[in-house]
Amino acid sequence: MPNETIIEAKDVYKIFELGAEKVYALNGVNLEVRNGEFVSIMGPSGSGKTTFLDVLSCMERPTQGEVFIKGRKVSRMTDDELARVRGSTIGFVFQTFNLIPRFNAVENVMLPLWFKRVPVQERRKKAMEALKAVGLGDRLWHKPSQLSGGQRQRVAIARALAVEPEVIVADEPTGNLDSVSGTQILDLIADLHREQGKTILMVTHEKTVGARAEKIVRLMDGKIVGTENGSGGKK
Numbered sequence: 001m002p003n004e005t006i007i008e009a010k011d012v013y014k015i016f017e018l019g020a021e022k023v024y025a026l027n028g029v030n031l032e033v034r035n036g037e038f039v040s041i042m043g044p045s046g047s048g049k050t051t052f053l054d055v056l057s058c059m060e061r062p063t064q065g066e067v068f069i070k071g072r073k074v075s076r077m078t079d080d081e082l083a084r085v086r087g088s089t090i091g092f093v094f095q096t097f098n099l100i101p102r103f104n105a106v107e108n109v110m111l112p113l114w115f116k117r118v119p120v121q122e123r124r125k126k127a128m129e130a131l132k133a134v135g136l137g138d139r140l141w142h143k144p145s146q147l148s149g150g151q152r153q154r155v156a157i158a159r160a161l162a163v164e165p166e167v168i169v170a171d172e173p174t175g176n177l178d179s180v181s182g183t184q185i186l187d188l189i190a191d192l193h194r195e196q197g198k199t200i201l202m203v204t205h206e207k208t209v210g211a212r213a214e215k216i217v218r219l220m221d222g223k224i225v226g227t228e229n230g231s232g233g234k235k
């Protein structure tokens with residue numbers, strides 16, 4: 001349902017212990033992400049952006065506080081349950097693309113469908129459709145090394161979309177791209193939000209990138225120091 005809360009963090013702490021030292025990567029953060037919302041998390045390096053994204057996307061459990069995904073308390077779920085809910089709700093996009101070098105584009109996109117035990121014919125069909133949807137219909141059989149950075153990130157986005165997730169989580173998706181390819185990837189992400197109603201959670205330290213979201217959350221030393229409105233996906 002549009003507007004209902006899809007992910008919520010309530011007074012969340014993530015504390016890393018390194019010997020005697022404690023690092024408060026998240027120091028009491030609260031955030032409600034609504035279905036269909038485009039949120040960017042911004043802040044300087046080391047402010048806790050990636051940790052926040054990992055906790056919101058249920059890759060990591062908080063040290064203290066609660067995360068809810070689709071109304072379910074993460075702390076009450078087993079690792080298997082959590083992996084299943086995460087796998088069907090969230091698609092991940094990374095700064096370094098994280099593609100498998102010896103797999104071609106179609107095979108890379110098929111992979112998450114294999115984990116979901118989708119039959120091979122349907123896997124291939126869905127992967128090809130997802131690649132066409134991101135403008136790579138003419139690069140289906142290319143391996144990552146035969147693609148540009150922007151094209152690799154498109155494959156990664158197609159892979160994220162293949163499982164038909166409600167939420168796309170992207171950590172610095174334009175961080176390894178030149179500005180032209182970066183803008184194209186950002187346009188694609190904004191289209192997923194506008195045209196397909198996907199919820200987008202994006203981490204970036206670049207002002208112009210973060211400004212494309214509807215809501216900008218500013219982090220500093222593991223705390224939210226401000227929330228403001230962005231352009232809402234428009235250029």
Ligand SMILES: Nc1ncnc2c1ncn2[C@@H]1O[C@H](COP(=O)(O)OP(=O)(O)O)[C@@H](O)[C@H]1O
Nearest residue numbers: 016018023025044045046047048049050051052
């Ligand atoms: N696994 C870890 N073990 C110890 N400290 C960590 C770990 N992950 C992150 N940190 C620390 O937590 C803080 C926030 O890190 P991170 O979330 O990666 O920040 P950002 O993504 O904003 O650069 C940093 O001080 C970092 O060194």
Ligand SMILES: [Mg+2]
Nearest residue numbers: 049050051171
């Ligand atoms: Mg980071």
